[in-house]
Amino acid sequence: MEFQIIWFILWAVLWAVYFMLDGFDLGVGILHRYIGRNEDERGAILSSIGPVWDGNEVWLLTAGGATFAAFPTTYALMFSYLYTALLLILFSLIVRGVSLELRGKEESATWRRNWGYALVTSSFLPALLFGVAFGNIFQGLPMDADGYHGNLLTLLNPYGLLTGIFFLFLFLMHGALWIGFRTKGYVSDQASRLANKIWYPLLLIAVAFLVMTKFATKLYLNFINTPIFFIVPLIAVAALLTMKVCLAKQSSIQAFAASCVTILMVTFTGVIGLFPSLIPSSIDPRYSLTIFNSSSSPYTLKIMTIVALIFVPIVIVYQSWNYIIFNKKIDHEDKKQGSKY
C-alpha cells in the first residue's frame, strides 16, 4: 500500500479516536453544571474526567502534528485559511484546560462557579466548531489558484452549522452517558434521564445530516462506487439505535460503548467520502488538496509510519491501563472525590 494511503487511514483514526475520547470530556464540560446541583456534585462529576482528559486532548495534538508531518501543504493551508475559526477553538481549548485544572484550586464557591461557567462555554465552542469545520471540509472550501475565497461567516453556512449541531449533540450524548456510567446515585440517574431526552433530537439531527450530505457534498460518490463502504454509515445508524435500546435497559455503560461506535463510524463515514481529498475545493476539483498533491516525501512518510506503528499501540496500552485504574464509580456524596476538581 502506498504510504499516502496508510497516512490517510492514520489521519482518520487519530481524528476519530480524538472525537471518541475528548467528545465525552467536552460533553461533561458542558453538562456538569446542569447535572450537578451544587459545586461539590459538579466537582465529583468533573473528577470523573480528571485523570483522562489531558491524555485525550493529546490525540488532537497528534492529529495536528500528523497532518503537519504527513500532509504539510494541507496543514499549512487549512490552518491559515481557517485562521479565525481555529483561533476560537484554540482559545476555547486553553480556557477549557485552565478551568478544569484550576477550578478546584480554591475552596470558594464563587471561584468554582465562575470557572464552571468558563468550562461550559469553552467546552461548548469546540464541540460546535469542530463540527462546523468538518462540515465545511466535507463540502469543500472555496479555494483555487488565488487561494481561499471565504471568511468566518462563509463557514457558517447551513450545512456547516448542521454538522456543528450534529457534533454538539453527539458530544452532549456522549458526555451524559459517560457521567451516567461513571457516577452513582442521583448524579448518575440525572445524567441517564438527560441522555434519554437528548437521544430524540440527536436522531433527528443525524437523519437530517445524512440527507443534507447527499445534497450539500459529494461524500456519497465513493460509497456508490464501492458499495461495501456503506457498511460504515450503517453501523453508525445501528449503534445510534442500539444506544436507545441500552438506555431503555438502563445499561449506561453499553449505551456509552454504542456512543463510542457511533462517533467513530460518523467520522469514518465523512473521511471515506473525502478520499483521496483532505480538503476538496468547492470551486474546482483541480485545486483540491489531496493526499497525493499535499503529502510529504515517501522517505518522511516511511519514517513516520515506523514511528506511528511502534508508538501508537504503546500509547493505546498505557492509556487503556489508565482507564482501568480509574474505573471505580465516583460517589458524589464522598467529599474526598470532588476535592481535587
Add this chain to the structure above:
Amino acid sequence: MDTVMLSRIQFAVTAGFHFIFVPLTLGLSLLVAFMETKYVRTGNEVYLDMSKFWGKLFLINFALGVVTGITLEFQFGMNWAEYSKYVGDIFGAPLAIEATLAFFLESTFIGLWIFGRDRVSKQLHAASIWIVAVAANLSALWILLANGWMQKPVGYLLRNGRAEMVDFWALVTNSYGWSKFFHTVVAGYVVAAFFVMGISAYHLLRKNKSSFFKESFRMAASFGLISSILVFITGDFHAVEVATTQPTKFAAMESVWESQKAAPYHLLVIPDPSAQRNTVEAISIPKALSLLAYHDGNAEVKGLKDFPQDLRPPVTLTFSSFRSMAALGMLFMLLSFIAWLLGRKDHLESYPIFLKVMLYTIPLPYIANQIGWIVAEVGRQPWIVYGLLKTSDAASKAVSVEQVMGSLIGFTLLYGFLAVVDIYLLAKNARKGPDLEPSIIMNPAAGAGSKEA
C-alpha cells in the same frame, strides 16, 4: 505593520509566555520526583509532605504550560503557512514524534499522579511523577531538535520546491539541537531550584515550618549548584556550536564588527550599529573571544562587516541579551554555591540577608531563560531557517493584517489574565505553606514544631 511583523510579535509573545511555565515544569517535576522517591525509600513523611506541597505548585504551573503549548502547534500553520509548506516535510516529523512519544506519556501519567494516590501503590505513584519528568524532558528534546534544525538545517535536499528530508538520522543527531537541548533543560532546572529556594527562604525568614523548608532548601541548593554549573559548561559548548554554524549570530552576540584572529574579549562594550562599530571597548582579555568561540585562542572570529547588512541580525538586542544572560548565569553559580554551603552547615537561618536575596532572586532565572531565547531567535534573523529561508518569506499569504492584529490582541488579553491567575494562585499557595501530616505535627522531633501547625 504588515502580517510578517505582527506574526513575529505574536509568536514572540506566545512562545515567550509558554516558556514562563516550561522551565519550571522541567526542573520541578524532577525535584518532586526526587522528594517522592526519598519518601518511598525512607518512609519519612516529611518527604511525602514535600512532594505534596511542591507538587501542588508544580500542578498550577503545569496546567498553564500545557494549554499555552497548544498555541505553538496551531501557529505554525495559522501564521507561518509558507514556512510550513516549505519545510513541513522535515520539520513536521519531530513535532509529531514529540506528541506521540512524549506528550501522551506526560499527560496520561500526570492524571495518574494527581488522582492515583489512593488507587495505586506508593512505588507506582512515585514512578508516575518520574515518567512525567522524563517525558517532559523528552518533549523538550524533540522540540529542540526541531528548533535545532531551524538553526542548523541538516539531512535535507531542496527538491520539488521545498526542503525534503533525506536523512532522519542527521536530524536526530544534529549537534546543534543536542547542545541546545542540554543547555535549555539545565537552565530550566536552575529556575526550579531558585523557585524552591526562594519560597523556602520566605518561610525560613518567618520561622515557619523550619525543618520542612530547610530540607526543601537543601535539596534545591544541591540541584541548583549542579544545574548552574552545567548551564555554564553546556553554554560554553553551545557557544562554539553557534560560532561555527551561525557566524552572524555569534558576531552579534559579542558585537564584533571586524574579523580578527586571536580576538580579545572586552568586558565592557557599547555597540553603535549605525556606525558599524563599538563606541566603547574596555577591560580586554587577550585571545579570550577566540577561545570562547572556537576553544582556540588563535582562531579567527568573523566580524559583522564580513556579511551583507541585510543578512545581519539586530545587534544591540542580541548583544545585550547575551551579556545579561551570561552575567546572570555566573550569579546563579555563585548564589547556589553559597546556598549549598550554608545549607550543608545548617547556617541558613543565621543569614537572613541571604535568605532575603534568595527570595527576591526568584524572577532572575526566568529572565535569563527568556533572554536566552531572544539570543537564539533574534540572533537567527533575518532567517527563519538559517541560510535557507527568510522570515519575511515564511508568513501565511491567506491571512490579513486585521486577523493577526485581532488574534494578537486576543492572545495578549487572554494571556494577561492567565498570568494574573497564575501568579495569584502560586503566591497564595506558596505563602500558605504545606499542610503537614498529623504524625509530624504531633511529634516535633520528626518535623516542624506543633506550635506552627
